Amino acid sequence: MSQYAHPEVVVDTEWLENHLHDPNLRIVEVDTSPELYKNAHIPGAVFWHIFTDILLPDLSINLDAIAFANLMSRSGITKDTTVIAYGSYPGTGGWIFWLLKLFGHNHVKVLNGGYQKWKSENRPLSPELSTFSSVPYEAQTPDPQLRVLHTEVQASMNRKNTILLDVRTPQEYSGEWFFNQPPKKNERAGHIPGAVNIEHILTLNEDGTFKSLPELKSLYESQDITSDQEIFPYCAIGGRSGYIWFVLKYLLGYPQVRNYDGSWNQWSRLSNV
Structure with a gap:
């Protein structure tokens, strides 16, 4: 590692x-x-x-x-x-x-x-979950450097050095599915115009471990996604894209990555796109 x-x-x-x-x-x-x-x-x-x-x-x-x-x-x-x-x-x-x-x-x-x-690997497992006594905790407001809003996503669509990265399944990207099933009458399926589709699961080996650094670099560079670009990953609700934010920033070391956590759940409901 x-x-x-x-x-x-x-x-x-x-x-x-x-x-x-x-x-x-x-x-x-x-x-x-x-x-x-x-x-x-x-x-x-x-x-x-x-x-x-x-x-x-x-x-x-x-x-x-x-x-x-x-x-x-x-x-x-x-x-x-x-x-x-x-x-x-x-x-x-x-x-x-x-x-x-x-x-x-x-x-x-x-x-x-x-x-x-x-x-x-047959490592230890427990029949019960654990509970702990509450402790004081103070959280900061969400760091704007880690997420991108839909207004900037929309503004970036014609920006040459910005990549919209759709990490969902090919079925979601094509519009065949809305989340994990065919769209219902009021649901808009498809993808953000200009987005590149690289499914999140392609970053993992069959045993669930991360692919090697050369394999990850090849996966993204084969689609012209490189470390000198600004990258906005998105998915359905921001979870899978949050994972890919981690892969790009902490495994590959790409410096300019922000998660569009609103993702398709938000974008598909915007009236002006």
């Missing part, structure tokens, strides 16, 4: 097993239900529900600093706690990395291979 631009933020399964009892480490399971893990959680994990803890009812990411601070507080996370997240989606760790950085939490790492690799 030393090949990546910022290897210090990536840990392997052996490292995590050796640090399971570190009092300054908090493991977070992020998904739509803890039942997905059939009583097989990484030991010490607390649970964050995607739809009630991270997203608002309209499926946009909750950017309220007080709500985020309350989530961290109830999870027993202080400003000095190192956080590692996982979920059934292999990019969960990178998405939550972006989210924590957005609110100014600096101690966060990504588990290479995530839950998929952890379980395949």
Whole structure:
């Protein structure tokens, strides 16, 4: 992993097993239900529900600093706690990395291979999730350097050195799907004009680990996406694009990357585009 631009933020399964009892480490399971893990959680994990803890009812990411601070507080996370997240989606760790950085939490790492690799290696699992006493936590307002608003996305569409990167599936990009199914009568499917489609999952090996630095560079450079450009990744609701923000910025070292977290969920509902 030393090949990546910022290897210090990536840990392997052996490292995590050796640090399971570190009092300054908090493991977070992020998904739509803890039942997905059939009583097989990484030991010490607390649970964050995607739809009630991270997203608002309209499926946009909750950017309220007080709500985020309350989530961290109830999870027993202080400003000095190192956080590692996982979920059934292999990019969960990178998405939550972006989210924590957005609110100014600096101690966060990504588990290479995530839950998929952890379980395949028969590493320890627990039948129960953990709970911790609440601790004081103060979050900063969202860092504008980590996200881009739809107005700037719209203004960038004719900007030569800016790339709109659609990281969704080809079916979503083509308009065959809206999220994970064919669009209903009031749903607009398709993509932002001029966007390049490179599906997020192409950055991972079959075991859920990150592809090598040369493979990642080839993936993006083959589509003329290079480190001298400004890149705005987007997806459906900002999660997969948050993961790709992590890949581009922390694995490849691209300096100018901001997540369009409003993504297609917002863009498809704008009346002026």
